[in-house]
Amino acid sequence: MTRSTQDHPRVLDPVRISAVYRTRLLDTGPEVAFDRLTGLAATLLGTPFAFVTLVDETRSFWKSCIGVSSTDLADRQNSVQQSFCRYVIEADAELIVDDARVDPRTADNPSIELMGVAAWAGFPVRSPDGHVLGTFCAVDTSTRHWTPHDIEVLKTLALAAAGEIALREAVENAETATIHAQAATTRANEATADARAAANQAQQLADTLQESLLPPHLPQVPGVEIAVRYRRGAGGTAEVLGDFYDVFPSARDTWAVVVGDVCGKGPQAAKTTALARYTLRATAGRFITPSRNLATLNTTLRAWQTKDPRFLTAAYAALRLHPKGVSAQISCAGHEPALIRRADGRVESFGHHGVAIGLIDQPVLRDKRTVLHPGDSLILYTDGVTEGRRADSSDLFGIERLHRVLAGNGATSAGRLVDAIDNAVTTFTAGHVHDDTVILVIHLPASR
Incomplete structure (x- = not known):
């Protein structure tokens, strides 16, 4: 077993990584759906950086990154070793750090020097089946005490980011099922049962999506x-x-x-x-x-x-x-x-x-x-x-x-x-x- 596997067993979990790839968000450009959430976080918390990340086996990809102006995908990521997100994945819980230099969990992280990270706070962004895909986080270049309000904002926006991802998956599944249902209706009579099953599946997916919004x-x-x-x-x-x-x-x-x-x-x-x-x-x-x-x-x-x-x-x-x-x-x-x-x-x-x-x-x-x-x-x-x-x-x-x-x-x-x-x-x-x-x-x- 390599040292990286020993250090990051949950990061390298193949089921989790499969869930990350299933989002189809890796190596894609900025989108308003996520940028509005990170922008809201930066505004409400007064931080220079806010991120929605997805973490695969080697890197943390910044799907949204307030404070990073480059649209070059190569500039919108860092390695797992440099990423604070790995701590969230390994702990399967949020990470709140007031002073990254002295906190024993993060003191040796290279991003303290590379990106000037002084304070970091983030929550897991989960897939519909509970796997940690990455994080929703805010970063400050000065040490700070994250207040209960700050933490609640991040928690809420992390749920919003996860909801956006789940929404896309549910809509894609529903549309696929609907297409199958429509195609099935054009087949011979023996395909009627298949069409009904596909239509029912589409309806069930819509019902599930509706419930997730309440x-x-x-x-x-x-x-x-x-x-x-x-x-x-x-x-x-x-x-x-x-x-x-x-x-x-x-x-x-x-x-x-x-x-x-x-x-x-x-x-x-x-x-x-x-x-x-x-x-x-x-x-x-x-x-x-x-x-x-x-x-x-x-x-x-x-x-x-x-x-x-x-x-x-x-x-x-x-x-x-x-x-x-x-x-x-x-x-x-x-x-x-x-x-x-x-x-x-x-x-x-x-x-x-x-x-x-x-x-x-x-x-x-x-x-x-x-x-x-x-x-x-x-x-x-x-x-x-x-x-x-x-x-x-x-x-x-x-x-x-x-x-x-x-x-x-x-x-x-x-x-x-x-x-x-x-x-x-x-x-x-x-x-x-x-x-x-x-x-x-x-x-x-x-x-x-």
């Missing part, structure tokens, strides 16, 4: 109950649609709750959804004001140059414990205002209808505040609720009908109120879901 579970938020209902729109094709929701911690003991709707469907809508979720999570680590975080997302989306530009609507609420219950602040970007059902049954609109994200450079976004008291509920939803209709009718469920459902319902939990809304829409539409639907309820128990 949080796997809702966190426990102090003082409130949260419940959500998500229904995919009908259509009969292996397409990913654009409704999303998220709940995550923000700065200063605040929690963020977001519901959004991306224009369109398919891979581009999925990428926009991923960008929105990860950008909002990153900015929420610094700012709690909903309009400011939505404005940052707008800047990011406008800078994301694509041949098929997208916009989205969103309602962003910030929740924080208050002596009388929970303080709530909301900003709506092209999205219907949220609703509040007070404990006595009154229903109020909550939020100003601002401009959608991604349409103009500086949209007018306003915030609105209130206090939720014990027994109150905050309801965020997408237009799949109010625009619900039967397959053979143009009559919409509408906002007035939603108000009546809330006012006439005595549900005492978030889950029951979600059920009541969902049941009312399902009954009205006779089970026809023509568009994605999100219903998210935050409820303050009366016995709080």
